[in-house]
Amino acid sequence: MGEHTAYREASLRGLFITGTDTGVGKTEVACGLVRGHRARGLDVGAMKPAQSGHHPGELSDADRLRAAAGGTDAVELVCPYRLGAPLAPAVAARLEGKSLSLSVILEAARTLAARHAALVIEGAGGLMTPLTDRETFADLAVAFGLPVLVVARAGLGTVNHVALTCEALRARALVARGIVLNRTSRDHDPSEPHNAAEIERLTGVRVLATLPFEREQAARERLIAEELSREVQF
Numbered sequence: 001m002g003e004h005t006a007y008r009e010a011s012l013r014g015l016f017i018t019g020t021d022t023g024v025g026k027t028e029v030a031c032g033l034v035r036g037h038r039a040r041g042l043d044v045g046a047m048k049p050a051q052s053g054h055h056p057g058e059l060s061d062a063d064r065l066r067a068a069a070g071g072t073d074a075v076e077l078v079c080p081y082r083l084g085a086p087l088a089p090a091v092a093a094r095l096e097g098k099s100l101s102l103s104v105i106l107e108a109a110r111t112l113a114a115r116h117a118a119l120v121i122e123g124a125g126g127l128m129t130p131l132t133d134r135e136t137f138a139d140l141a142v143a144f145g146l147p148v149l150v151v152a153r154a155g156l157g158t159v160n161h162v163a164l165t166c167e168a169l170r171a172r173a174l175v176a177r178g179i180v181l182n183r184t185s186r187d188h189d190p191s192e193p194h195n196a197a198e199i200e201r202l203t204g205v206r207v208l209a210t211l212p213f214e215r216e217q218a219a220r221e222r223l224i225a226e227e228l229s230r231e232v233q234f
């Protein structure tokens with residue numbers, strides 16, 4: 001546990017978005033929620049505290065979140081740490097001879113919080129992804145003190161991954177705001193019709209939506225903005 005775990009940002013309003021893995025749809029959900037709330041008049045800002053392994057020519061998570069939140073915040077505030085290697089932030093930073101600091105991230109969040117009514121903050125990978133040599137994203141979530149939304153795959157294996165993530169949240173007294181299952185593959189999966197109910201039974205946390213496979217990014221964000229964002233108040 002890191003030195004900042006006892007510290008909570010008492011005044012922050014918003015949501016921390018974690019996943020059961022990398023590539024499960026955190027950025028889609030984060031951008032859709034930000035856009036949906038902003039469309040209904042709530043000035044929501046967005047943050048990706050650390051990102052690693054951005055492909056040249058593609059929009060990074062930070063670029064997408066910044067655009068969803070109106071495009072006026074400095075990139076350095078939206079994403080204080082942008083690392084080259086496609087590795088966990090702590091590992092990528094080590095390779096670059098850098099070290100990440102929770103205080104720098106919290107300071108950027110404070111500045112953004114002063115500019116917006118609420119913040120949506122996307123982690124990297126999952127809850128126990130190493131952020132620094134001493135801290136994981138779970139420690140960052142504790143420091144933010146925000147409710148946590150868990151994004152997970154819709155198919156086989158997700159019940160176990162979601163249950164483990166919910167246990168890790170509970171162990172830290174973090175509030176699980178809900179779970180979003182996301183179909184990242186178009187393949188038929190016989191577990192899908194059962195997974196939401198099984199997850200709710202096992203964890204006691206609500207599954208807010210199961211998102212369909214949708215090839216087009218703009219259409220995915222629109223669907224989340226129009227349908228899911230009403231379910232996720234903060």
Ligand SMILES: Nc1ncnc2c1ncn2[C@@H]1O[C@H](COP(=O)(O)OP(=O)(O)OP(=O)(O)O)[C@@H](O)[C@H]1O
Binds near residue numbers: 021025125184212
């Ligand atoms: N519902 C969906 N239908 C089709 N493709 C999807 C869907 N959701 C996500 N994808 C695709 O899956 C990939 C991973 O999504 P996304 O980038 O949101 O994951 P992530 O959890 O934010 O990953 P990271 O840990 O890298 O931040 C993206 O390439 C996206 O285009």
Ligand SMILES: [Mg+2]
Binds near residue numbers: 026027028061122
């Ligand atoms: Mg992402």
